[in-house]
Amino acid sequence: MGDYARELGRRIKERREALGYTQQDIANFLNKERSSVASWEAGRRMPDLQTFDELEAILGPLRDRSEEPQIRAVGGLRQLRGLLRAHGATESDIRAILHILEVRKEARRRGGDQMDSDRESDN
Numbered sequence: 001m002g003d004y005a006r007e008l009g010r011r012i013k014e015r016r017e018a019l020g021y022t023q024q025d026i027a028n029f030l031n032k033e034r035s036s037v038a039s040w041e042a043g044r045r046m047p048d049l050q051t052f053d054e055l056e057a058i059l060g061p062l063r064d065r066s067e068e069p070q071i072r073a074v075g076g077l078r079q080l081r082g083l084l085r086a087h088g089a090t091e092s093d094i095r096a097i098l099h100i101l102e103v104r105k106e107a108r109r110r111g112g113d114q115m116d117s118d119r120e121s122d123n
Contacts (some may be wrong), residue, residue, distance in 0.1 A: 006043030013041040015059035
């Protein structure tokens with residue numbers, strides 16, 4: 001995968017060992033295979049968001065927000081949804097944010113940014 005996956009894997013292993021758990025213990029807690037835990041720790045795979053949240057509930061915080069990868073254009077909305085969920089956004093919050101993004105996109109397409117001009121007229 002990449003540097004982020006390897007760093008996350010290192011943190012998972014470090015926290016697991018510090019708490020005295022084996023890979024099998026973590027797999028049992030999460031109802032996963034031990035090989036999945038081994039793959040995460042090696043940086044070959046990353047857990048899905050739900051599993052990641054469960055891992056953090058067991059091991060404590062695992063991510064350094066400054067190291068999170070940037071959203072890529074391909075699959076960007078799916079990644080954005082995942083990042084928003086990871087930061088505690090509800091589905092209602094996510095729909096509102098996506099709506100705002102669509103409104104701004106449409107405004108730019110028409111040649112202006114309505115939200116910016118509204119803000120300027122308020123001053």
